[in-house]
Amino acid sequence: MSSLCKTAEILKARVRAELRVYADAIAVLQNHSIAALAALDDPRESFQKAHELAEHARLAYLASRRKLNEHIASHGCD
Numbered sequence: 001m002s003s004l005c006k007t008a009e010i011l012k013a014r015v016r017a018e019l020r021v022y023a024d025a026i027a028v029l030q031n032h033s034i035a036a037l038a039a040l041d042d043p044r045e046s047f048q049k050a051h052e053l054a055e056h057a058r059l060a061y062l063a064s065r066r067k068l069n070e071h072i073a074s075h076g077c078d
């Protein structure tokens with residue numbers, strides 16, 4: 001039985017939002033990597049940029065998830 005408090009619900013919504021951003025960033029990265037693989041004289045810069053954005057989104061997602069887990073652990077509102 002789940003009984004997350006208001007704060008945990010907000011943190012959980014944040015995790016979902018960050019995960020959505022991360023998923024989008026992966027999709028963009030995938031397009032760029034396909035383009036980079038296809039082109040021999042490739043747009044390396046755009047791939048690098050997409051990779052950095054995806055990495056940034058990944059860290060934001062992990063941070064939000066950690067924040068939620070820490071809250072639940074300290075508050076006991078699971």
Ligand SMILES: [Zn+2]
Pocket residue numbers: 004005006007008071072075076077
């Ligand atoms: Zn709580």
